[in-house]
Amino acid sequence: MVSEVAAVIRIAGITRESVVDGPGLRFVIFAQGCPHRCAGCHNPETWDFEGGREVDEEELLKLIQESKLIRGVTFSGGEPFAQAKGFASLAGRIKEMGLDLVTYTGYTFEEILAKSKEDRDTERLLKLTDLLVDGPYLSHERDLSLPFRGSRNQRLILVPASLAAGRVVLADL
Numbered sequence: 001m002v003s004e005v006a007a008v009i010r011i012a013g014i015t016r017e018s019v020v021d022g023p024g025l026r027f028v029i030f031a032q033g034c035p036h037r038c039a040g041c042h043n044p045e046t047w048d049f050e051g052g053r054e055v056d057e058e059e060l061l062k063l064i065q066e067s068k069l070i071r072g073v074t075f076s077g078g079e080p081f082a083q084a085k086g087f088a089s090l091a092g093r094i095k096e097m098g099l100d101l102v103t104y105t106g107y108t109f110e111e112i113l114a115k116s117k118e119d120r121d122t123e124r125l126l127k128l129t130d131l132l133v134d135g136p137y138l139s140h141e142r143d144l145s146l147p148f149r150g151s152r153n154q155r156l157i158l159v160p161a162s163l164a165a166g167r168v169v170l171a172d173l
């Protein structure tokens with residue numbers, strides 16, 4: 001029998017314990033590569049799709065398993081949906097561990113939804129996400145008082161509730 005090959009993901013880095021990247025204590029994986037190039041982006045070093053380093057999902061899962069106090073995992077950027085196949089595979093394993101998943105994206109929910117109709121990996125990553133923080137960072141909408149995001153256009157979207165209702169359902173955070 002041929003065993004499945006672990007997904008390989010290009011990352012900018014990880015943070016083992018964060019309280020600013022979604023609710024509760026979270027393990028954060030920063031995707032390497034971002035097509036959005038938002039003016040005022042705090043992580044421009046994550047834009048280069050050839051930068052960062054490649055890791056396989058087993059290595060990341062081992063580190064996540066070692067983090068006993070976390071409530072969940074956050075995929076941040078860079079742009080996780082630019083590597084939807086790898087992040088969807090990792091997301092499936094994370095959900096099996098009983099952890100929740102927050103995904104940041106520079107795309108809007110509506111753009112991701114449209115793409116998910118023609119790309120299975122995008123659909124899978126969207127469906128495995130509990131909370132989506134969507135939209136690009138817009139410096140003229142900057143607001144440091146907002147929880148878990150930098151500009152007012154970005155929304156905290158409850159993905160399962162939104163998909164079930166057929167409209168955006170916002171988290172009350």
Ligand code: SF4
Pocket residue numbers: 034035036037038041042043044046077078079105106135136137
């Ligand atoms: S989507 Fe995020 S990582 Fe990408 S350019 Fe915008 S702020 Fe930076």
